[in-house]
Amino acid sequence: MATKTKVAKASAVKKAATSKNSASKSAFPKATYLKWYREMLLMRKFEEKCGQLYIQQKFGGFCHLYIGQEAVMSGMATALRPSDRVITAYRDHAHPLVLGTDPGRVFAEMYGRTTGTSKGKGGSMHMFDKEKNLFGGHGIVGAQIPMGAGIAFADKYRNEDHVTICFFGDGAARQGALHETFNMAMLWKLPVIFVVENNNYAMGTSVERTSNVTDLTKLALGFDMPAESVDGMRPEAVAEAIARAAERGRNDGGPTLLDIKTYRYKGHSMSDPQYYRTKEEVKEYIEKDPIEHVLSVIKKNKWMSAKQIEDVQAEIKQVVADAVTFAENSPEPTADELYEDVYMQKDYPYVND
Ligand SMILES: Cc1ncc(C[n+]2csc(CCOP(=O)(O)OP(=O)(O)O)c2C)c(N)n1
Numbered sequence: 362m363a364t365k366t367k368v369a370k371a372s373a374v375k376k377a378a379t380s381k382n383s384a385s386k387s388a389f390p391k392a393t394y395l396k397w398y399r400e401m402l403l404m405r406k407f408e409e410k411c412g413q414l415y416i417q418q419k420f421g422g423f424c425h426l427y428i429g430q431e432a433v434m435s436g437m438a439t440a441l442r443p444s445d446r447v448i449t450a451y452r453d454h455a456h457p458l459v460l461g462t463d464p465g466r467v468f469a470e471m472y473g474r475t476t477g478t479s480k481g482k483g484g485s486m487h488m489f490d491k492e493k494n495l496f497g498g499h500g501i502v503g504a505q506i507p508m509g510a511g512i513a514f515a516d517k518y519r520n521e522d523h524v525t526i527c528f529f530g531d532g533a534a535r536q537g538a539l540h541e542t543f544n545m546a547m548l549w550k551l552p553v554i555f556v557v558e559n560n561n562y563a564m565g566t567s568v569e570r571t572s573n574v575t576d577l578t579k580l581a582l583g584f585d586m587p588a589e590s591v592d593g594m595r596p597e598a599v600a601e602a603i604a605r606a607a608e609r610g611r612n613d614g615g616p617t618l619l620d621i622k623t624y625r626y627k628g629h630s631m632s633d634p635q636y637y638r639t640k641e642e643v644k645e646y647i648e649k650d651p652i653e654h655v656l657s658v659i660k661k662n663k664w665m666s667a668k669q670i671e672d673v674q675a676e677i678k679q680v681v682a683d684a685v686t687f688a689e690n691s692p693e694p695t696a697d698e699l700y701e702d703v704y705m706q707k708d709y710p711y712v713n714d
């Protein structure tokens with residue numbers, strides 16, 4: 362557990378338990394498991410529907426599905442407060458869902474409708490929700506790393522008690538901006554948690570093919586930043602690691618790097634033939650599926666009857682169906698809306714008609 366103002370030494374970089382049993386030792390109550398089941402099922406069913414609609418060409422743009430990575434979101438939601446800040450990359454549909462954004466608004470954004478989270482001007486890669494403290498949704502690989510530190514800087518400057526969680530991929534972790542950001546974040550002890558959602562691939566390039574340094578926690582060593590490797594297929598492990606990092610951030614202990622090992626079951630985007638991995642490898646991860654794991658804990662403890670489980674599944678199916686209907690019935694923006702929401706400041710001097 363982090364102590365106030367104490368920053369762990371580089372030598373304290375820990376390896377998390379990756380065994381299947383690590384979860385059973387943790388002490389999360391029934392209510393947490395029920396919440397995890399419901400929200401992970403929502404993320405999964407939402408994304409499955411999203412993939413179907415994209416193939417039917419109901420909306421355009423890019424589409425990166427989150428299927429397989431759900432435990433990272435559920436673990437985060439358990440560990441953080443609603444007032445904490447979240448920023449991520451383009452694989453961003455699950456983030457608003459877990460933060461409580463209306464699923465209809467997330468679909469509407471993909472459909473380019475005015476009711477979308479970014480008024481239909483951002484699409485799949487640019488989900489924002491000011492009320493839920495979601496700062497995007499960013500398509501430039503690694504761009505959100507310095508922005509995440511910037512948000513944390515603003516909170517520290519204003520003496521506000523928030524933590525920023527900044528998600529990025531294993532590919533983004535190789536961007537130069539990470540090093541500058543880590544340096545400043547440690548120097549100024551910013552309340553930020555850097556999370557690599559390490560699904561082992563950047564498009565078709567594996568971590569092993571990217572660098573001779575495959576243990577991403579080592580990226581923290583040059584800055585004396587505390588770092589941990591975490592089993593990202595288990596919400597328990599994720600929640601515990603993020604809670605430790607958040608406590609450190611809130612107590613002036615500065616940033617933490619978490620290398621959360623997860624997996625995407627689907628291709629990088631919708632047009633990925635996946636020649637870079639085997640079906641056996643995908644199967645190996647599906648066998649560790651976080652939703653099945655949570656459901657098995659629920660069943661083992663008899664926390665829900667078969668009927669109650671079916672009811673939750675039916676309810677989620679309906680939520681997703683309603684979200685699609687909402688999006689499809691929402692209006693498209695008019696042409697003159699193109700010039701709105703470009704600058705916050707109405708009299709910004711560099712705007713030309
Ligand atoms: C600066 C920049 N370079 C390249 C790209 C093209 N690109 C889009 S996604 C991606 C892979 C990133 O992989 P990772 O960070 O591991 O995230 P994941 O897709 O696995 O979630 C690349 C190279 C981009 N969008 N931005």
Ligand SMILES: [Mg+2]
Pocket residue numbers: 530531532558559560561562563564
């Ligand atoms: Mg990746």
